[in-house]
Amino acid sequence: MQISSETKSSDGTRKFLIELDDKKKIEAVLIFHKRTVCICISSQVGCAMKCSFCATGLMGFSRNLTKEEIVGQFNLLQSVCDRPITNIVFMGMGEPLHNYDNVVDAVNEFRKREISWKKITVSTVGLPDKIKQLAKDTQCCLALSLHAPNDELRSKLVPINQRFPIRELLDACKEFPVKNNLPVMIEYVLIKGVNDSQKCAEELATVLQILPNVMVNIIPYNSVAGIGYERPSLATAEEFKQILINAGYKTIIRTTKGVDTQAACGMLAVK
Numbered sequence: 001m002q003i004s005s006e007t008k009s010s011d012g013t014r015k016f017l018i019e020l021d022d023k024k025k026i027e028a029v030l031i032f033h034k035r036t037v038c039i040c041i042s043s044q045v046g047c048a049m050k051c052s053f054c055a056t057g058l059m060g061f062s063r064n065l066t067k068e069e070i071v072g073q074f075n076l077l078q079s080v081c082d083r084p085i086t087n088i089v090f091m092g093m094g095e096p097l098h099n100y101d102n103v104v105d106a107v108n109e110f111r112k113r114e115i116s117w118k119k120i121t122v123s124t125v126g127l128p129d130k131i132k133q134l135a136k137d138t139q140c141c142l143a144l145s146l147h148a149p150n151d152e153l154r155s156k157l158v159p160i161n162q163r164f165p166i167r168e169l170l171d172a173c174k175e176f177p178v179k180n181n182l183p184v185m186i187e188y189v190l191i192k193g194v195n196d197s198q199k200c201a202e203e204l205a206t207v208l209q210i211l212p213n214v215m216v217n218i219i220p221y222n223s224v225a226g227i228g229y230e231r232p233s234l235a236t237a238e239e240f241k242q243i244l245i246n247a248g249y250k251t252i253i254r255t256t257k258g259v260d261t262q263a264a265c266g267m268l269a270v271k
């Protein structure tokens, strides 16, 4: 595998197009913060989950990445980065738990390199049995891509919800954290006029009560060509956040990086 091209955002985020040995292509991203460098890693070529807001979902599924190809993204990007990569998030192309064995092997390989489990986050749209299994097979943090507070809406945004409803997912998430008191991250892509109402925020606050320790990441939607959703205003995002904070949840609006080079959340897709 090799890097075939790189694009750099105005905020410093670096997106890499990586060509695999069979000529298929994936993307991985380096995101720079003051003290940390985070790699956003892909787990599959394309994705089978077809989330309606996601550029990768539009590509369809091609194949799983091997453990070597997952770890290889880290090795390749570290070789062109003059700061050590400190954090790993499985939030690139693909649903990590749909490629379970290879993702667990890769996480365990990173652990052998003494990267703390607190710095490794596996993100999933939610396969309950695999979430429970993940808690047994390795140590890492969990991010659940929820995006909606009820099954009717979530099934439209995240079709796999028709098989695994929210309650079942949240029950599975009770297996995390495996150690210490780190929260389960709840990812919520905020889409204008779809899931950004006050009512949605209140409903979310209620539904999350079954988990003892969560942190909510609000991610204002990044527009993708060919997908008709829009980004809400910052005021809407702030209002949504405040409702969750008032209900007692630690909540942040995630700073969006890499938008101008299509490197931000939900924007990865090999053209």
Ligand code: SF4
Pocket (backbone or CB within 6 Å): 047, 048, 049, 050, 051, 054, 055, 056, 057, 058, 092, 093, 094, 095, 125, 266
């Ligand atoms: S959001 Fe994640 S799981 Fe959903 S289609 Fe995109 S890459 Fe796949």
